[in-house]
Amino acid sequence: MIMTITTSLFLFLSLLVLSCFLQVSSNGDAEILTRVKKTRLFDPEGKLQDWVITGDKRSPCNWTGITCDVTNGGFVSVTAIDLTGYGISGEFPYGFCRIRTLVNITLSQNYLNGTIDSVPLSLCSRIQVLILNVNNFSGKLPEFSPEFRSLRVLELESNSFSGEIPESYGRFTALQVLNLNGNSLSGIVPAFLGYLTELTRLELAYIGFEPGPIPVTFGNLTKLSYLRLTHSGLVGEIPDSIWNLVLLENLDLAMNCLTGEIPGSIGKLKSGYQIELYDNQLSGKLPESIGNLTALRNFDVSQNNFTGELPKKIAALQLISFNLNDNFFTGELPEVIALNPNLVEFKIFNNSFTGILPRNLGKFSELSEFDVSTNKFTGELPPDLCYKKKLQKLISFSNQLTGKIPESYGDCRSLDYIRTADNKLSGEVPVKFWELPLTRLELSNNQLQGSIHPSISNARHLSQLEISGNNFSGAIPVKICNLGDLRVIDLSRNRFSGSIPSCINRLKKLERVEMQENLLDGEIPSSMSSCTELTELNLSNNRLRGGIPPELGELPVLNYLDLSNNQLTGEIPPELLKLKLNQFNVSDNKLYGKIPSGFQQDIFLPTFLGNPNLCGPNLDPIRPCRSKPESRYILVISVLCIVALTGGLVWLFIKTKPLFKRKPNGVNKVTVFQRVGFTDEDIYPQLTEDNIIGSGGSGLVYRVKLKSGQTLAVKKLWGGPGQKPESESVFRSEVETLGRVRHGNIVKLLMCCNGEEFRFLVYEFMENGSLGDVLHSEKEHRAVSPLDWTTRFSIAIGAAQGLAYLHHDSVPAIVHRDVKSNNILLDHEMKPRVADFGLAKPLKREDNDGVSDVSLMSCVAGSYGYIAPEYGYTSKVNEKSDVYSFGVVLLELITGKRPNDSSFGENQNIVKFAMEIALCYSSSSPEDEAMNRDSRGNYRDLSKLVDPKMILSNRDYEEIEKVLDVALLCTSSFPINRPTMRKVVELLKEKKSVE
Structure with a gap:
């Protein structure tokens, strides 16, 4: 009885002492955490607002990001801190390591910055896991002292660390994971990492290493299951020791300059699930032993120099993604490839494969992306590519495919992207095909016929419609104007007739319109000026009538305009001078009148040929402009009448001061920024059409030669103050910037004039242009x-x-x-x-x-x-x-x-x-x-x-x-x-x- 009481009392006292210890321990950890938060971290999103010591809630074990565990002594203490994605900033929180039981610090996807110093970092020598991915740390990689014997995981991906990898990183005897991806490191991939024999994952991808080989010592990493050296400056051949890593599940050596052939010993990688070797300079044939890798699901050897036929044994693998593009493969595709139930991504473009595509492709798998473009395939498209209703991309351009587009494709509502140009496809396009929810439809350069079905209006997200070089006919359906996301329309080289829909102005995102070489008639819609993103407009070789809409001059980014070989009449609108044109052609029409002075340059001469009634000076063989006799008689009679009525005063005024040389009305504010020998009065008479040397979105540029012999460049802005916001912004920006800048490599602004009718800026003239x-x-x-x-x-x-x-x-x-x-x-x-x-x-x-x-x-x-x-x-x-x-x-x-x-x-x-x-x-x-x-x-x-x-x-x-x-x-x-x-x-x- 006495012994039982004594035992119970002992247990009670032990629990009491333990409780007191736990409270003290928890209080100590909590104080460390709150102090570090206050002094080293900034928590703008308030994710750590529960890190507060209050009343009876003094243990941090329920705080955000904190994990506690029972230690060997039976005590509950903080063991892990994980603040991934909490939006915190500040510097590295060394103070966390004062928690003696802490073994895991994970601070990924935040905004932490600064350098990590080795001296205060020594506090953390008991840490087993340190993960700082996706932050803003910089400077040299942190050095680790020999005391870091327990470190098992070190991840510093996507920061701004620089310099070479320290040799101390080769002494992590317990390290299992090393990830330095996406830093600005230098040197070469170091061989000493090959002595980290406990490594299961090594990642050194997207690092600007100097060109160097894969270290042979990496063959010592026999426990490695994941090796990623993407874009790491690797050159030379893949060492044979790599093929001895039989536990490798993921081998990624892509985007380097590796050379040589793949040996048959690659067949040793029995655990291989993913092999990525794309974008290198590897050559030779694919060894048949790859077909022994039955666990392989992702295989990419694209963008190399491989040759020969695709071995049937490799084609029979149960791959999910199979990428052979951009090589020199030849021969036919083995039929067995169509029996793969796992195939999702199949890309073999830019090779020299021949023969017929296996008919059952897509029938047994959830095929999503299919790209066989730029080969030499013949025959018809496989009818069951979308049998499982998962196909998103169908790309088969630049082959010799024949036959019709399968009707089954019209039921493939998963399709998003189709490119089958440059083949020999024929017949009419299935009606349902037009209304698929595509973003791009390219059928150019085939032998297709029929018309564009109005149901195309259901393809609400179509951004590129390219069907040039076929035998399509009929009118362009008005329903096309419902496609508000259209950026490119290419209907060229067909037999479309009727007029261009005037509702085209609803297509606000249009960047390129090509309708040349059709049978279109009617007028060019002036409403097209609402398509403010338009950079290219080609309506040549049609039967268009009427005048060139002056509104086209309002298109702010148009740089390609071809209206040649139509039946256009009228004069060339001077508003077109506002455009910054790299290509301009209105030849072979019925245009007449004087060519605007800004176009009276030799470079534009071919633009106007074939319009016999156009005239302009110094543009042989364009005839010079002359006044008609009857026009001169009318002018003489008018002048005589005016003189008779006004006593000759007006005539004298005109004779002594022509109107185009007068100074504009209103008060002009002139500001001079450099010492000059001229005034604004010397500028005005020179701002004539004959002196225009360029035009742009903000105004015209004139070459002005003064009586003194000095040559100036004058930019006259469109409209007056307050009339054009963009012009106002340009004027203000140029004056505020160049007015105070003085540097030999920055153009000099000499003077500006701000008047009621127009404003201009005067610069030094640059003889050699841009x-x-x-x-x-x-x-x-x-x-x-x-x-x-x-x-x-x-x-x-x-x-x-x-x-x-x-x-x-x-x-x-x-x-x-x-x-x-x-x-x-x-x-x-x-x-x-x-x-x-x-x-x-x-x-x-x-x-x-x-x-x-x-x-x-x-x-x-x-x-x-x-x-x-x-x-x-x-x-x-x-x-x-x-x-x-x-x-x-x-x-x-x-x-x-x-x-x-x-x-x-x-x-x-x-x-x-x-x-x-x-x-x-x-x-x-x-x-x-x-x-x-x-x-x-x-x-x-x-x-x-x-x-x-x-x-x-x-x-x-x-x-x-x-x-x-x-x-x-x-x-x-x-x-x-x-x-x-x-x-x-x-x-x-x-x-x-x-x-």
């Missing part, structure tokens, strides 16, 4: 042609210095927002001047840290091809947007091509083109590089990139390589990775290549 004209004009230019590299390099440095001044030395700083080659002007010595500040904005800077604030955009600022990618997801811009645009200009100087040159191919631009070449560029000498070709015979070096019109020396190649490196830095997808313009100037001036 850099864009010099690089891209098909006509012989005044400048030395072709432009040599020394001059191009000098232009690059000068323009960079001008932009650097705007960003760093101007007060306030200025972001240009429309940097492009056409806005870099060249004087008589080819010295560059940054110009056109109509979109420029002052850049505010915060007082605390000097970080540039951003400028809100009311509309998209910039020009197509130069716009930074972040414009797509933000309404704000800063100086890094200018840096991207300048990078595009550098690539123009190197290649001599426009940013969106057609030679780059579909969905390509100058940045992607340069990136692909630079990715596989080796550091051999220019002479060796010029002879270094891949198996397709294409250059993979600078000789493929540089403008072929330039004759280059070895030194030129060295400079071009340096400028290319700078350009690629400037055009990084991430603004944070782009250098400042001040740094750009330094990099361009450095004698050595950019590291």
